Each structure stands twice: as structure tokens, then as C-alpha cells.
Amino acid sequence: MRAIVLVGGFGTRLRPLTSDRPKQMLPVVDRPMIEHVVGHLAANGVDEVVLSLGFLPDAFREAYPDGACAGVPLHYAVEPEPLDTAGAIRFAAEDAGIDDTFLVLNGDVLTDLPFGELVEAHRATGAEGTISLTPVDDPSRYGVVPTDGLGRVLGFVEKPAPGEAPCNWINAGTYVLQPSVLDRIQSGRRVSVEREVFPAMAADGALFGYQSTAYWVDTGTPEAYLGVQLDLLDGVRGPSLPGVDVKATVDGADVNRSVVGPGAVVAAGARVVDSVVMAGASIGEGAVVEGSLVGSGATVGRDARLLELTVVGHGGAVEAGERLVATRRPDEG
Ligand code: GDD
Ligand code: MG
Secondary structure, three states: OEEEEEOOOOOHHHOOOOOOOOHHHOEEOOEEHHHHHHHHHHHOOOOEEEEEEOOOOHHHHHHOOOOEEOOEEEEEEEOOOOOHHHHHHHHHHHHHOOOOOEEEEEOOEEEOOOHHHHHHHHHHHOOOEEEEEEEOOOHHHOEEOOEOOOOEEOOOEEOOOOOOOOOOEEEEEEEEEOHHHHHHOOOOOOOOHHHHHHHHHHHOOOEEEEEOOOOEEEOOOHHHHHHHHHHHHHOOOOOOOOOEOOOOEOOOOEEEOOEEOOOOEEOOOOEEEOOEEOOOOEEOOOOEEEOOEEOOOOEEOOOOEEEOOOEEOOOOEEOOOOEEEOOEEOOOO
């Protein structure tokens, strides 16, 4: 089976970390996010991945010049302009010549959902499309998907106002689709799968949902992007990963439940807890980084304090003694 992975978004909620690179190229502990996503597809029998690219496509081509990622051959489908989620699916499917049942993934989702189960459910109902669903506490950030007792989707409400969601099951961003779905998508313009295509398919009774409580996180916000990494350190998804890279320097520092990337230096007497310090960044003597994200090559001066989901962009600088609380530096809106 082939899978289209959508990786063309702007990653606005993760700025400034995504100002110069797509969010799927940001590291998740020891590898770029996309390698976690494609690795899971490979483990589930997917033998070709079509990367649906828009924003900064060269980042992927440069990282995987031989056209393979996590051992899986890649096909690059580069949109001439952002076509939104459904437009991107149609463009990528045509570009790769897909003419059989296929998978689609939001490329910023990390999950342990066994995709084979989703495909089986899809074949069992004979649906035109089947979407994976996951339960969340606050559905208002997501596409909300009520189903009947048989799994048939009754409606699709993208990002309802708080308190107005019909249920807590949301679109988990993994779909099995028949090629006929492509005919529902007008070509050459922006079309949203969530706002146009799925509501229309639901109205036709052609869309089914597959509910799963498997591990699932959309990494698109600083909180979630930090959280998935702490989960991997904590062993929430299997054996815990070491956070401090062998090429990082942390001698004499207090590093706790954190990721420290290759070439990063945490000076003696500094404290890093529940945080991510990316490749080549440096944390000065006596500085404190708590629950925060420090981009690659950034410098944090001595005795500075970064607290409560502060995000420092790649190459950013925090002066000695500065105190940043829930701050984005630089703040690019
Ligand atoms: N190629 C391409 N072109 N990709 C795009 C485009 C585009 O124009 N716009 C967005 N994407 C990609 C993003 O890179 C991301 O991987 C995926 O499509 C979803 O976009 P997000 O911006 O992350 O959407 P979201 O998180 O607000 O909501 C979506 O995901 C939720 C679950 O994670 C929706 O599908 C919701 O319904 C869903 O609940
Ligand atoms: Mg997302």
C-alpha cells in the first residue's frame, strides 16, 4: 500500500522553530519527526511514501537526497502553491499515479495506531473513506466526528467553538481512501478535506470512522511538540529513549528528563529540566531551562532563566541574566 504524507503546512503554531524549516523536519528526540512517521508506516507494511510538499520542500530533498527515508522509497510531490489538505491529496495522488486504495496521514501526528486495523475496517465496511478517530478532552482544536453504532460518520465539524462539539472523538489525521474520493476534489484550487470533502462524504453516507485509543499526539503546538519527546524519554511508548546525545556536553550540569542534541553544550552549574535543547545550542553557566524549547545553535547566556514553554528559535540569543517566561524569541506572531 502507498501512503501520502501531508507535510506542506506552514507550522505557524510552532514559530519561531518553523520559520526556516517545515515542522516535520524538527527533531523528535534523536531523529527528524518525519522519520518517526515514515518508520511507523514501514513497520505497518507501507512500501512507498508520497511526500506532499509545499512550504520549504528543499528541506526534505536535502535531508533525503537518495529519495529514501527510514528505509522507504519517497516520491516528492511539490505543489506549485499551497492547495490545502484535499487539494494536496489530489495533487500528490495524481503526481504519483495512485489508482488503488491508499493511506493519507497528517505528517505532524505521532501515533502507535496499527494502520493494518484501519485498512481492515475500511475493507470490511466497503466505505469510500475511513478515518481514524481518537478521544480527546478538548475537541475544539480538531475535527470532531460523531458516528453511529456501525461506525458511519454522521457529520464532520472542523474546529467547533469551545463547548459546541457534538462528541469527544476527533479526526486523528489518518485516512484510508478509495481513488474515487479524488473525483470529489476540484483541481487547481485550495480545497480542505476537513471543511469540504469529508462533510460531503458524510452527507452521502460514504465515510466511516475507526475509533482507537492507541497513543496519539498532534505535535503542532509547542506544548505537544515538547510532550511527545518527554513521552519517549519516559518510556510511555515502549523502551525509553536516552535524551542526552552522545555528542552533547553536559559535564557538571543538572540535566533532568530532557533532550540535549548533538554538539549542544550545557555548562557546569546550569540546570535543564523537562526541556529540549537542540543540536549545537549552548546553555551558559548557572542558567535554568525549565519546560522550554531551545532551537539549534541558540545561545542562552549565564544565569538566564527560560521558564514555562519559552521557545527560542534556531540561532536565537538570550542575554546573560535575562528571565523569559512563556515567551517566544523572536516573536514572529
Ligand atoms: N501539502 C500540503 N499543502 N500540506 C498541508 C497544507 C497544504 O496546503 N496545509 C496543511 N498541510 C499539512 C500540514 O503540514 C500537516 O501535516 C497536515 O497537513 C495537517 O495540517 P495542520 O495545520 O497540522 O492541521 P491541524 O492540526 O490544525 O488539524 C488537522 O489535524 C487534526 C489532527 O491532528 C485536521 O485534519 C483536523 O481535523 C484533525 O483533527
Ligand atoms: Mg496538526
